[in-house]
Amino acid sequence: MSHSEILIVGGGAAGISVASSLLKRNSKIQISIIEPSEKHYYQPGWTLVGRGVFSASQTERDTSDLIPKSVNWIHDSVSSFSPENNSVTLSNGSTHSYDRLIVCPGIKLNWEGVEGLSEALGKNGVTSNYRYDLAPYTWQLVQEMKHGKAIFTQPPMPIKCAGAPQKALYLSADHWQDSGALKDIEIHFYNAAGVLFGVADYIPALMKYIEAYGAHLHFTHNLTKIDGEDKVATFTKTDAEGRQSEVVTHFDMIHVVPPQTAPDFIRHSPLSNAAGWVDVNQETLKHNKYSNIWSLGDAMSAPNAKTAAAVRKQAPIVAANIIADIESKDKTYAYDGYGACPLTVENGKIVLAEFGYGGKIIPTLPTWLLQGKQPTWLAWYLKKSVMPNLYWNYMLKGKELLVNPKAS
Secondary structure: OEEEEEEEEOOOHHHHHHHHHHHHHOOOOOEEEEOOOOEEEOHHHHHHHOOOOOOHHHHEEEHHHOOOOOOEEEOOOEEEEEHHHOEEEEOOOOEEEEEEEEEOOOOEEOHHHOEOHHHHOOOOOEEOOOOOOOHHHHHHHHHHOOOEEEEEEEOOOOOEOOOHHHHHHHHHHHHHHHHOOHHHEEEEEEEOOOOOOOOHHHHHHHHHHHHHOOOEEEEOEEEEEEEOOOOEEEEEEEOOOOOEEEEEEEOOEEEOOOOEEOOHHHHOOOOEOOOOOEOEOOOOOEEOOOOOEEEOOOOEOOOOOEOHHHHHHHHHHHHHHHHHHHOOOOOOEOOOOOEEEEEEEEOOEEEEEEEOHHHOEOOOOOHHHHOOOOOEHHHHHHHHHHHHHHHHHOHHHOOOOOOOOOEO
């Protein structure tokens, strides 16, 4: 059995960032990352790939170039956890023990959760910016569409980047407006939730764009089936009394966001809560039962927005708490639930939503600079030109710009 002082499950944004933040605090600490994927993706960029602003290749790098050189990379995946024995079992049957464990494998995109979706994707006008290979197809469809019905869907929460389903709508509509086709295109947004956006302060600005683009809103409509060849989508509608009915509609183009869950090996593990997420204290991000386990990113249970911006704040918190634990210091560092959602309402303007637990607004920059809840070109510049650099060259390398964990 191999052993690590700190074992990290998942080498995506969360895993690499927290490893780098740990090494920043203690360069001699021995860390292993379990990650099967050879490629790493800047997923926040896929929305812009779907509008032709980025190419897909701009969002892809080799995992080997990103994992810190002193970290042991285990090219495998976890099949099960044995927290009582401080060990995990890998898919190849081997076991790996640890002193402390960090769990951050990301979220599962459940494409099979919508009947017919997996078979329909990538042809007949069925697309999704939630996949690297399909975001370019979104842009192809948007450019080719001159008339007809375009549908955009959002599944039940929680999902990663809850604003992404409507970002695709806005950017598509913006192109159709520029090309003169908007008057001949019927836009519909089918949302399983009952509101346009989870933080009410940002809804007025978003509604102005919904109205300007002539988009039709359908709340409490959950996509359940896709027939790609006949171009038919089926939704389950839930009314105020909880009664359900079936809604069937035709489309010429449909942008689908799949339902999402924690990965199966998390949901069926002793680490999960009743909902299937890694069960942590929402401030310290330490496991509620196992004192040597922490979690961050999309698979853990804290009620924050599941975004890369959230991970940027979580990684230093987890790293600081683990170092304090190693050094037996009686101090903890608290995460405030920060997340950010740059809502791309048009090509060149963004409503930058920044908020924490309970929908509390937590702006990073002065509100006079970004005009708070209104669309600005500066927020677009940050999204397009600053944030990718912040991700690749700061966050993943443990350079904690504008992040300063404070002991409580």
